[in-house]
Amino acid sequence: MINLETTFAGIKLKNPLIAGSSGLTNSIQKIKELEEAGVGAIVLKSLFEEQIENHSDKLSQLSDYPEAADYINTYIKMNHVEKYLDLIRAAKEACTVPIVASINCYKSARWVDFAKTIQDAGADALELNLFTVNAGEYSDTYLEETYVNVVRELKKVVHIPLVIKMAKNISNLPGLVGKLKALGANGVVLFNRFYQLDIDIKTMEITSGPVFSTPSDFSDTLRWTAIVSGKVPDFDIACSYGVHSWEDVIKGILAGAGGIQLCSILYEQGPDVVGDILTLVEEWMLQNNYDHIDAFKGKLNYANIESPSLYERVQFMKYFSNYK
Numbered sequence: 001m002i003n004l005e006t007t008f009a010g011i012k013l014k015n016p017l018i019a020g021s022s023g024l025t026n027s028i029q030k031i032k033e034l035e036e037a038g039v040g041a042i043v044l045k046s047l048f049e050e051q052i053e054n055h056s057d058k059l060s061q062l063s064d065y066p067e068a069a070d071y072i073n074t075y076i077k078m079n080h081v082e083k084y085l086d087l088i089r090a091a092k093e094a095c096t097v098p099i100v101a102s103i104n105c106y107k108s109a110r111w112v113d114f115a116k117t118i119q120d121a122g123a124d125a126l127e128l129n130l131f132t133v134n135a136g137e138y139s140d141t142y143l144e145e146t147y148v149n150v151v152r153e154l155k156k157v158v159h160i161p162l163v164i165k166m167a168k169n170i171s172n173l174p175g176l177v178g179k180l181k182a183l184g185a186n187g188v189v190l191f192n193r194f195y196q197l198d199i200d201i202k203t204m205e206i207t208s209g210p211v212f213s214t215p216s217d218f219s220d221t222l223r224w225t226a227i228v229s230g231k232v233p234d235f236d237i238a239c240s241y242g243v244h245s246w247e248d249v250i251k252g253i254l255a256g257a258g259g260i261q262l263c264s265i266l267y268e269q270g271p272d273v274v275g276d277i278l279t280l281v282e283e284w285m286l287q288n289n290y291d292h293i294d295a296f297k298g299k300l301n302y303a304n305i306e307s308p309s310l311y312e313r314v315q316f317m318k319y320f321s322n323y324k
């Protein structure tokens, strides 16, 4: 009998597949559909700091009275937050799988109160989606310090598991993840995929790039999952970014992930793909004599293979020398 149970951020999941935060997790109807399709957990669409700030700034510019501007700011924020809290409460009532709330923040202090309210609304965990582009205005260590400060502040008020969805461009990822673990974070997601831009050479405008990831994006996710899993033991990791097949799910677990987040594949193939993936993962486990996930989780991570430097190889030098 194959057992697909796993844990992520200290939470027991019936299987490793997690619906990642996106437009597919912003309404009860869609969330219910994903649960019925068989996912082990659901991360709600993020509540965005930027969205709330922009909206309230625009409205408060219309007012000549500072008190009115303050009132508008507070009203808008609370209105967005209230709607989000309603979604959490409704999701908790409608589903049995763990519901993870998600906030997108870039200034630490702002979000501490919201995080507490999210916890009180009944979310099983909180995922932080945190990133700022440093176009030269911040110090070299600004991003890393922001991660550390936000986690430090949130751990003072949040008692549900705290998960950090990491950006790819961190100079010492295992070092930072180790610090976040020491501060009490309960898990990381590797990685977030941000809005991609492009340039239209006809109109000479900056445009939107591809919305979805592709299978080739998964290699980087695998590399860093294996390295972080080997270097920061006993810490929960979920793979995200580039999971496009059942084989990717197995690879992510072999590299050390306990949870596998799906997003683009759910958009492209619909929720039914979840059942197909679970069936094929079970078949692979049966054929390879693994009856539970922990039996092969991390088997090929940085700490468990003979030549961990394989995960550090980045130059094509030898392997692609056949390509003239």
Ligand SMILES: Cc1cc2nc3c(=O)[nH]c(=O)nc-3n(C[C@H](O)[C@H](O)[C@H](O)COP(=O)(O)O)c2cc1C
Pocket: 020, 021, 022, 023, 045, 046, 047, 102, 104, 129, 165, 191, 192, 193, 211, 212, 213, 214, 240, 241, 242, 243, 261, 262, 263, 264, 265
């Ligand atoms: C349309 C769309 C909306 C998204 N919205 C969010 C969001 O609100 N919060 C968040 O943390 N990630 C968001 N993401 C990122 C996904 O959760 C995921 O991390 C990313 O797409 C990489 O996974 P994938 O390769 O499976 O698509 C969004 C992705 C897409 C495609």
